[in-house]
Amino acid sequence: MVSQKALQHAEKCRFCWMCRHLCPVQHQTGKELNTPRAKGLLLSMVSKKSAEFDRDMAQAMYECMLCDACVNDCCTGYQPPLFIREARTEAVVNELAPEAVMQLIENVETSGNIYGTVKPSFAREGTDVLVYIGEVAACKVSGMAKALLNILEKTGIRAKVLDNEPASGAMLADLMGYVEEVTQQASACADAINAAKLPTVVVLDSYDAEIMKQRYAEWGCEIKAEVVTATAYVAKLLEEGKLAPKSKKRGSGVCHDDDRLARSFYEFAPVRAMAKAAGFDLAEMFNRERLAKSCGSAVALGYMPEITIKVAGGRWQDMIRTDAKAMLVANPQAYLCLSQCVPAEKELVDLFTALDESL
Amino acid sequence: MIKRILVCVKLVPTATSVEMDGQFRLKRDGTSLQLNIADVSALEAALRLKAATPDAEVVVLSMGPAKTSQTLQELYALGADRVILLSDPALAGADSFATAKALVAAIRCLGDFDCLLCGRRAIDAETGQIPGQLAAALGIPAVTNVQQLTARDNGFLCQRRLENGTAQLEIAAPCLLSVCEYTYPLRLPGIMGKRRARDKQVEVLTAVAVGLSAEECGLRGSKTKVIRVDTRAPGLRKCRYCETDVLAEKIREVQL
Structure with a gap:
């Protein structure tokens, strides 16, 4: 059912249970099925023909944020997202995926984004860098996108944004695994970015940045420009003194390390540099940097809102333990998920907006 | 216009070290297998040719143990129209000559084709002999070491990798391209x-289905036999650089 490589990973588990302690979905649902090791066991049983891959099993494969927390700490090199993505492919192929998942896939097919709507345009002409906004920021967290463009404008950087910005494939890859349909989106996206002929593409959403930097070349659709995360780009502008934020104390805050930025790029410093520049005194959560805990993803919020809001709530609990006033976020998907359940007397801060306001 | 593309693929062990049996054959049981890396390129080239010619058919042919059929089945999902496995215990232990002979027998059973694609060499045995042997036995022209391929009216335009660069070659169909x-x-x-x-x-x-007798198959049909395998001990190379005027003397010294 899944590839030999994926099955090898599924069967590598030594039952140490570390992944159980790290999985943000298991923490909130308490279901044993929601441990990465249980998902591996299920697929192993299917391969040995002692169980059938059915709707319940497919559902279990979707109750995962693909956040890589389990990969980060596994002593066997076990990579559950590898077999979970393949299992999702099988679920879609065999029409066993949850209805809500199929609806999101249909939305992508008909409108190019998971929301099934016309994506608001941020198109503008520029000759210095290309900014890739992404569908979540464009449709749901537009303030963050506008703030990033404002910051660049205030620095004198002429940023171009594509009209009809194509999807990167990141959403579809989380919904149906790495399949040809995803590479087709990736290829169209790379072509559009390459056609802009700019030396740098600044990517706002870490999910888009991850697939562009880590998958496109492997699929033969390499982006010729340098792909830089928006956080890293803005932090570099701060470091080079090209941004001069006004000194303004904004109280205490904790930076939420986005799981893909943290574990795919080991990128922790830029978000903290932005927070300090915006005037925050930084506290830290225990689950930070490579140990960062996911607060959900836009895709998961789309097909399992209840669980995703619980996962976001779990992240707020981590924050509450620090006594900080604000949760500081620089990723549109994290902002979207955390905004669903902001605790009383706590504040969710979009760091791009905060920095823009301080300039 | 291309109508039929045959692709020969081999499944090779994924492991970086594989044991041998008493007859110096790789022990393939118990090791996981993957498509040989050069055959991956050949298959993708075939699928691209097919995409450019909608009515074209891609037929994949492999020779190996029955257990490889599970991995080969996945090739249908990539766009192969037929996947054929030549599998028979009698074929075990074949050298490159006997392997090519068996593949040619199967190819003849499959009928006409415009192009036979294969990887230039397999990473397990590394002989690189099969493409040439197939072309010779089938009596068709061949271009080896292809690194770019485009279909033309009655053939193909190939970029062939050479030691010091590349060459552009046109070849008429039917042909073999490695x-x-x-x-x-x-x-x-x-x-x-x-x-x-x-x-x-x-x-x-099976071997019988493609018209092969037991004498033509496997070890019995092979022209070569492995009589010894040596592993190279590390650190024993005694390479020395010398001027050409002393070369003859040095060769005499080491009794080459």
């Missing part, structure tokens, strides 16, 4: 392709 590894990354299967693949089975051919 493709370099890493030339084309293999596409991922699509959802629709996987759905189509669910109902398809790998076609299995």
